[in-house]
Amino acid sequence: xxxxxxxxxxxxxxxxxxxxxxxxxxxxxxxxxxxxxxxxxxxxxxxxxxxxxxxxxxxxxxxxxxxxxxxxxxxxxxxxxxxxxxxxxxxxxxxxxxxxxxxxxxxxxxxxxxxxxxxxxxxxxxxxxxxxxxxxxxxxxxxxxxxxxxxxxxxxxxxxxxxxxxxxxxxxxxxxxxxxxxxxxxxxxxxxxxxxxxxxxxxxxxxxxxxxxxxxxxxxxxxxxxxxxxxxxxxxxxxxx
Numbered sequence: 117x118x119x120x121x122x123x124x125x126x127x128x129x130x131x132x133x134x135x136x137x138x139x140x141x142x143x144x145x146x147x148x149x150x151x152x153x154x155x156x157x158x159x160x161x162x163x164x165x166x167x168x169x170x171x172x173x174x175x176x177x178x179x180x181x182x183x184x185x186x187x188x189x190x191x192x193x194x195x196x197x198x199x200x201x202x203x204x205x206x207x208x209x210x211x212x213x214x215x216x217x218x219x220x221x222x223x224x225x226x227x228x229x230x231x232x233x234x235x236x237x238x239x240x241x242x243x244x245x246x247x248x249x250x251x252x253x254x255x256x257x258x259x260x261x262x263x264x265x266x267x268x269x270x271x272x273x274x275x276x277x278x279x280x281x282x283x284x285x286x287x288x289x290x291x292x293x294x295x296x297x298x299x300x301x302x303x304x305x306x307x308x309x310x311x312x313x314x315x316x317x318x319x320x321x322x323x324x325x326x327x328x329x330x331x332x333x334x335x336x337x338x339x340x341x342x343x344x345x346x347x348x349x350x351x352x353x354x355x356x357x
Contacts, residue, residue: 152186154179167279169287184273184295269303271296277327283345299326301344323357325350 276296330350
């Protein structure tokens with residue numbers, strides 16, 4: 117019974133100590149939609165309360181910027197598209213010496229009757245080479261819509277790796293999914309949509325580790341319960357790229 121009273125007394129004392137912080141604010145208007153700032157004046161002193169189970173809702177409301185609870189705009193990953201090319205093959209005669217054609221067999225077939233007449237009339241003292249110009253590459257002005265990712269996965273706080281042990285905690289599941297989704301491996305797989313279905317897209321993704329001690333934890337790569345976490349944190353070491 118005594119330990120329970122002692123814990124209750126400590127929590128009550130901590131709540132009383134935090135009351136001045138809750139009341140001493142810039143204003144009482146609150147955060148506007150899309151706004152990211154601290155309403156309380158001493159958020160930097162209370163940063164340790166950001167992930168406290170008791171005060172997490174208060175810190176989200178009063179110290180959103182300090183705790184990293186602000187919603188940042190999503191940046192879609194870079195997508196490299198292969199454009200369809202429209203190639204025109206004009207037959208142009210040039211009397212100036214040029215480099216050897218890249219495809220000699222195809223170039224010989226494109227020689228016209230007019231080129232053969234020019235070769236017969238040329239002087240032997242100043243021989244010149246008759247070749248055709250390389251095919252001109254033209255691109256359509258209108259760029260068709262390619263694939264786009266519907267959702268982007270990233271962390272909203274810099275110290276997510278330090279709090280990785282909270283990813284499996286039910287009390288912090290919603291918070292960690294919102295703030296440290298990438299570190300916790302809670303991102304849903306992105307889906308690719310293509311409006312016309314006529315283009316092929318190649319998506320490049322970097323392969324690296326987000327934690328410096330992945331080598332010492334390599335045994336966890338094959339544990340099913342840690343696969344999602346190790347895929348996000350130690351992708352390169354585990355060979356999940």
